Amino acid sequence: MSERDETFELRPRIIAWLVVGIPLAWGVAQVTIKSAALFQ
Amino acid sequence: MSAAGFLDRSRCIAPPGYDRWRVPPAALAIHLSIGQAYAFSVFNLPLTKILGVTAPVPEDWKLTTIGWIFSVAIVFLGLSAFTFGRWLEEAGPRKAMFASASCFGGGFLVAALGVQIHQIWLVYLGYGVLGGIGLGLGYIAPVSTLIKWFPDRPGMATGLAIMGFGGGAMIGSPLAVALMDFFKSSTSVGVAEAFVVMGILYFAFMMFGVFTVQVPGPGWLPASYTAKRKAEFGATPAVPTIGTPAGRSNAERRPMAKDVHVNEAIRTPQFWLLWVVLCLNVTAGIGVLGQASPMIQEMFPGGVSAQAAAGFVGLLSLANMAGRFVWSSASDIIGRRRTYMVYFALGALLYASVPSAGRMENATLFVAFYCVIMSMYGGGFATIPAYLRDQFGEMHVGAIHGRLLTAWSLAGVAGPVLVNYIREYQINHGVAKGDAYSATMYLMAGLLVVGFVANWLVQSVHATHHYNPERGPMRV
Numbered sequence: 001m002s003e004r005d006e007t008f009e010l011r012p013r014i015i016a017w018l019v020v021g022i023p024l025a026w027g028v029a030q031v032t033i034k035s036a037a038l039f040q
Numbered sequence: 041m042s043a044a045g046f047l048d049r050s051r052c053i054a055p056p057g058y059d060r061w062r063v064p065p066a067a068l069a070i071h072l073s074i075g076q077a078y079a080f081s082v083f084n085l086p087l088t089k090i091l092g093v094t095a096p097v098p099e100d101w102k103l104t105t106i107g108w109i110f111s112v113a114i115v116f117l118g119l120s121a122f123t124f125g126r127w128l129e130e131a132g133p134r135k136a137m138f139a140s141a142s143c144f145g146g147g148f149l150v151a152a153l154g155v156q157i158h159q160i161w162l163v164y165l166g167y168g169v170l171g172g173i174g175l176g177l178g179y180i181a182p183v184s185t186l187i188k189w190f191p192d193r194p195g196m197a198t199g200l201a202i203m204g205f206g207g208g209a210m211i212g213s214p215l216a217v218a219l220m221d222f223f224k225s226s227t228s229v230g231v232a233e234a235f236v237v238m239g240i241l242y243f244a245f246m247m248f249g250v251f252t253v254q255v256p257g258p259g260w261l262p263a264s265y266t267a268k269r270k271a272e273f274g275a276t277p278a279v280p281t282i283g284t285p286a287g288r289s290n291a292e293r294r295p296m297a298k299d300v301h302v303n304e305a306i307r308t309p310q311f312w313l314l315w316v317v318l319c320l321n322v323t324a325g326i327g328v329l330g331q332a333s334p335m336i337q338e339m340f341p342g343g344v345s346a347q348a349a350a351g352f353v354g355l356l357s358l359a360n361m362a363g364r365f366v367w368s369s370a371s372d373i374i375g376r377r378r379t380y381m382v383y384f385a386l387g388a389l390l391y392a393s394v395p396s397a398g399r400m401e402n403a404t405l406f407v408a409f410y411c412v413i414m415s416m417y418g419g420g421f422a423t424i425p426a427y428l429r430d431q432f433g434e435m436h437v438g439a440i441h442g443r444l445l446t447a448w449s450l451a452g453v454a455g456p457v458l459v460n461y462i463r464e465y466q467i468n469h470g471v472a473k474g475d476a477y478s479a480t481m482y483l484m485a486g487l488l489v490v491g492f493v494a495n496w497l498v499q500s501v502h503a504t505h506h507y508n509p510e511r512g513p514m515r516v
Contacts, residue, residue, distance in 0.1 A: 016065035019248055020204070024072060027210030028361075031354040038344075038351030038407065 047250075049132025054254035060189045060262070062252065067182030067201040069249035070137055073242045074144055074178040075208015077117075077171070078357075080110045082216045086229040090158055093229055101160055109151075111453055112164050116172025118449025121180050124173075125442025126302055128181055129435075133253050136181035141246035144174030148239025155232040167235075176445065179205065182249070183425045184438025188256050191434065192265040194426035195376070199368025202422040206361035212238075299433030299507045305440045310431050310501050313494045315447045317380060318424050320491035322451035324387065324484040325417030327459030331477075332356055332410070338473045339398040339406070352407060356414045363415025368422035376427040377498060383416040384492035391485035395478040421448075431501050458483070 045051060054060075087106045089096045128136040147170035154162025182201045190197035219237055223230030305311050328335070333349040344352070371379040390409045397406040428444065429437045459480050466476035 013059055013062050016062050016252060020065045020068040020072060023211050023245075024068070024204070024207050027207055027212075027214065028358070030214040031210045031357055035351045035354040035358065037347045038349075038355060 047132075047135040047138050049130075049135070049255065052132060052134045052254050054257050054260070056257060056260075058254060058257070060256075063186060063189050063254055064197070064200050066137075066249040066253040067186050068204040069252075070140060070178045070182050070246055071201050071204030072208045072211060073246045074140070074175045075205040076212030076216075076238070076242065077110065077113055077175055078206070078209035079212035079216060080113070080167070082213050083220075083231055083234075086220060086231050087155070089229055090155060090231065093227065105160060109163055109168050112168030113172040113175060114452035115449045116169050117175040117179065118446040118452075120173040120176030121442035121445040122176075123442075124177055125180055125439035126436070128177065128184065128442070129302075129439050133181045133185040133255060134250055136177050137246065137250045137253060140174045140178030140181065141243050141250060142174070143170050144178060144246065145239045145243030147171030147174055148235045148242065152232045152235035152239065155235060176442070178246070179445065180438050180442045182253070183441060185253060185255060187425060187429050187437055188434055190262075192262050193369075193372050194429050195371040195379075195423060196365075196369040198425040199365040199419075199422040202368070202425075203361055203364040203418075205421070206357065206364050206418050210357060210361070215241075298501070299435035300431075300440075300501055300505050301507045302436040302439040302443065304505050304507070305432045305436065306443055308501055308505055310498055311440070311444070313498045314424065314427060314431070315444055316494040317491050317498075318420065318444060319447035319451045320487045320494070321380075321383060321387075321417065321420035322448055323455040323458070324391070324487050324491075325414065325420070325455075326451060327455035327457075328410075328480070328484065329356065329360075329414065329417070330456050331459060331463075335477055336403075336406070339477060340401065340403050341474060343401070343403060352410075355407065356410060359411040359414040360418040363418035364422035367416065367419025368426065371423045371426060376423060376430055377495060379419070379423055380427070380495040381492065383420055384488045384495060387413055387416050388485040388488040388492065391481045391488065394481045395475075398474065398477070431498075433507075435507060 084103060084106050088100055088103055091097050091100050124136070124139075147166045147168075150166025150170055151163045152166070154160065154164075154166055183198050186197040186201055187194050216234055216238065219234035220230040223233035300308070332353050333346075336344050336352050337346065337349050367379060367383075374382075390413050394406065394409050397409055424444065425437065425441050428440050432440050462480050462483065463476050466479055467473060
């Protein structure tokens, strides 16, 4: 597989993971901030 | 191409060389959405003042009335998974995920109408019945698909999807709060408007999963797995044995050597032992999860503020979500049976130790114990599909998983009732609030010991139950 082909294969995978990863990361960040209150 | 054609199983068969790591995001899109159900409690207080807006008036719904919305949804999750599991295997994941998105998103819209005209039965019908059906379909469809894509790491794959269900609450809760804040006015608490927006948003997000989900092509197996599989099944038909010729349903494909038909699976002791395993693991976790905030405040009076208690609940959610992926992935290495042995043995030990942590006034130890307990509660959910796959093969794993989820429905109703009843009984008999949880903890430890025995009794399914296409779907 050429370098160009690998880039082509990788891009949809990255996009797909970003679509679900960004909302999940936002949710985890919200909860982590809230959890910090336990240690204050 | 018609819309119906696009949803057909035959239209979502992956071409040769398809990157299987593009499938988990499709599963996560569904699970992150339906996981919102765990965050439904953020609507509880606003729903008690729909008419009064600033404070409840006598005509407003009571908390006990509102509490049934979540319970109905969980019951219908189990019922729909039970009823439609077999259909899902025939129809394919794309159609099932589309039905899930329609029911879950549509359920929000019907519930919004119920809130707007203040008819609780419409909220039960919308979020409870319709939404619950969406939950059941959406829960099992991606799991069954990922098991087929990752036969070499089924625990990791299902853990990834079911982790999304745990993570869904983390998105759903702040999203709901932000939307209600945005829409609230002098005449509205903003719930109906938030329901409409969430229904549309979740439908759109789930459609990403519908569009991107793929099933493995005929005879597909990961290269690294082929040699192992040949060794496992010896002289059984040459690889590929799990191929699905394009356009043929899952039931028509050639079975694995260990495949068990769904109707046969429920006749085996293994199915019912695993049903007990899931039911007890969920019962032990779900009741306490719902009481985490008041529990830590009452066990450490004056030491833990309401804000810190909310932080504790958040930490438990993180442990629950992380446990789904970590424990389930670990089960690929140490084995499913051993993993559940750890859940039950360590869980029982920790539950029995929680009252001591309370008496020692050691909040750090208390929090640490609960984080581990909740990680195993999540792990129990995530590991069960791979356990079913080990026992019954891949052929009907979605349908069998669907039938097993009735254990969740029962535990979802029984767990909180049990915990609340014991607590009330203790308090009514003069036990201090902080000590009233001790009996509950010991009971939970006892339930986990029973679960340990049930799991210990699980042995491999006898070969007489294995599916043989020449004899038909049932053992003769």
